[in-house]
Amino acid sequence: GAGVSQSPSNKVTEKGKDVELRCDPISGHTALYWYRQRLGQGLEFLIYFQGNSAPDKSGLPSDRFSAERTGESVSTLTIQRTQQEDSAVYLCASSRDLLGTLTSYEQYFGPGTRLTVT
């Protein structure tokens, strides 16, 4: 079946511009996560969506970052007034997150969007 898809695969933008990154999760996955991966570093949690619950935005680095998700489908991560330090690979993951059941923990990752801010 189809995995997590992300678009665009690469994005080059000028400092100060806004960018929008898209994530299509695996069908039926109720949980969706965004991570940032700076060059040579681990993954940094940004935001988590679970069904219709309020998202956990505790990882967003500044108010220039925001994300939306419609139901259990597509999510978009928006970065306003991009800065050079925003350059990174942005990874989206989804899972069959069943709250409190400890049933399934595997997060399936997309290939990422490489963002370069010049």
Next chain:
Amino acid sequence: GENVEQHPSTLSVQEGDSAVIKCTYSDSASNYFPWYKQELGKGPQLIIDIRSNVGEKKDQRIAVTLNKTAKHFSLHITETQPEDSAVYFCAASPYTGFQKLVFGTGTRLLVSP
């Protein structure tokens, strides 16, 4: 909050040798510890995971051990092959139900034929 440290940052082995990657975590409440493999240009892929009620888990050539007292866990790869070359990340989850993963900084494994 949770902090995960991972060592070594790079590891070079000969084909057929074993490779061991070690991680430590800080939050004693963490109860889930996955390992991900990331190949160039791709997203991370889960290769094995372990929960806090288990001390060891094995899947063919890979195994993970967990020492909750010492708060460290390790990935063991035996009979390494060139296709094992990749970046490996450990992670810890301090929550139940919500899998907010805190990742280590990664280990680049190079297996030479």
